[in-house]
Structures are given as C-alpha cells and as structure tokens.
Amino acid sequence: ETGVTQSPTxxxxxxxxxVTLRCSSQSGHNTVSWYxxxxxxxxxxxxxxxxxxxNGRGNFPPRFSGLQFPNYSSELNVNxxxxxxxxxxxxxxxxxxxxxxxxxxxxxxxxxxT
Amino acid sequence: xxxxxxxxxxxxxxxxxFLTINCTYTATGYPSLFWxxxxxxxxxxxxxxxxxxxxxxxxxGFEATYRKETTSFHLEKGSVQVSDSAVYFxxxxxxxxxxxxxxxxxxxxxxxxx
Numbered sequence: 001e002t003g004v005t006q007s008p009t010x011x012x013x014x015x016x017x018x019v020t021l022r023c024s025s026q027s028g029h030n031t032v033s034w035y036x037x038x039x040x041x042x043x044x045x046x047x048x049x050x051x052x053x054x055n056g057r058g059n060f061p062p063r064f065s066g067l068q069f070p071n072y073s074s075e076l077n078v079n080x081x082x083x084x085x086x087x088x089x090x091x092x093x094x095x096x097x098x099x100x101x102x103x104x105x106x107x108x109x110x111x112x113x114t
Numbered sequence: 115x116x117x118x119x120x121x122x123x124x125x126x127x128x129x130x131x132f133l134t135i136n137c138t139y140t141a142t143g144y145p146s147l148f149w150x151x152x153x154x155x156x157x158x159x160x161x162x163x164x165x166x167x168x169x170x171x172x173x174x175g176f177e178a179t180y181r182k183e184t185t186s187f188h189l190e191k192g193s194v195q196v197s198d199s200a201v202y203f204x205x206x207x208x209x210x211x212x213x214x215x216x217x218x219x220x221x222x223x224x225x226x227x228x
Contacts, residue, residue, distance in 0.1 A: 042203050042218030056215050090157055103216065105157035
C-alpha cells in the first residue's frame with residue numbers, strides 16, 4: 001500500500017509570487033485535506049476535497065485554492081505569497097464512507113517565503 | 115468555535131518514567147478526539163482515537179480516555195522509551211465518527227533520555 005506523498009520537499013519563493021504544491025493520496029482514498037503548520041504550532045485546516053469538490057474550508061483567504069483530480073491526487077495553490085505563508089504544508093488523505101476514516105498524513109512541503 | 119489546549123512543553127523524562135500530557139478541548143456537540151505523533155522530518159501519524167464519552171483509545175502502550183464531564187483527553191504511558199521522543203498533538207473533529215476538519219492543539223515536544 002503506497003502512503004501519502006508530497007512534492008516538492010522544500011522550496012523557497014519570493015513575496016508576491018505564486019506556488020503550487022502537490023500531493024498523491026494513499027491508494028484507494030477519495031478525500032484529501034490540506035493543513036498549514038507554522039513553526040512550533042499545530043496544523044491549521046485549510047480545506048478538504050471530496051470527489052473533486054471543495055468539502056469544507058478553514059479560515060484562509062481565497063488566494064489559497066486547490067484542486068483534486070480523478071486519480072485523487074491534489075494541488076494546493078497559493079497566490080500573492082506573503083512572508084507569513086512560510087510554513088510546513090501537510091496533505092492528508094482518508095476514505096470517506098468506511099470505518100477507516102482516519103486521515104493519513106504525508107511528510108509535508110516546507111515553504112519559505114523571502 | 116472549536117479549540118484544543120495542550121500542556122506546554124518541552125517535556126523531558128528519563129527512560130521508563132511515567133508520561134502524562136494534558137489536553138482539554140472546547141467544541142459544540144460531541145467531537146471525536148485524537149492523538150497524533152510527529153517524528154522529526156516526518157508527517158503526522160495517528161496514535162490513538164476515541165469517538166464518544168468514556169471511550170479509551172490505546173496503542174503502543176499509550177492510552178487516553180474521553181472525559182466529557184471535564185472536556186479532557188489526557189495522554190498517558192506507563193513507561194516511556196527513547197524511541198517515544200517526538201512531538202505529540204491532541205486534535206478533535208466535530209463531525210461525529212469522522213476525522214474531517216481536524217482542529218489541533220499546539221503540540222508538546224517530548225524528549226526521553228536514556
């Protein structure tokens with residue numbers, strides 16, 4: 001069983017730029033969630049996708065957007081990057097509709113905005 | 115809104131010592147409660163969960179009991195090992211029986227010395 005993978009591992013961007021982060025869900029999972037984890041803090045929920053539709057959103061501005069593809073891979077896009085966007089971005093997948101509803105997390109992408 | 119408050123760290127223990135990490139929560143309704151662990155350079159791993167009052171979650175010697183009357187879900191282990199050194203996060207989901215839209219505490223760093 002393949003786990004959740006994310007790419008890239010690290011990247012550095014300049015304020016005002018745009019970034020795309022990628023996630024491949026665990027095999028068979030139909031739901032993906034994205035979280036932002038600032039240094040020394042717990043993860044904050046950004047949004048969740050189920051069957052390619054946004055299925056819940058946390059307190060993040062519209063410049064944070066996402067996509068989920070038919071093969072259950074996903075992207076997180078952030079426009080007009082700000083210094084405070086520097087964080088570890090975590091992707092988590094789960095299988096809605098079964099007892100195995102736990103979210104399985106990837107290793108994360110470390111984004112640094114300068 | 116929902117919130118999770120964790121005991122502040124860092125916590126340093128000697129091997130075989132008893133561990134308690136306190137966690138209290140605020141939520142509407144009947145949340146599901148979780149403990150996640152994050153090892154250096156890795157994503158979050160689900161350690162244990164409880165979905166209703168008085169449930170006890172357990173895994174790898176760790177235990178936590180869902181206490182509705184005190185809105186708590188404290189993590190305990192009778193004898194810690196060096197390999198337990200990690201950051202521990204308490205989390206809740208207010209979707210009954212689901213891990214959707216997790217709200218996390220700020221994490222507690224545990225270091226176990228040989």
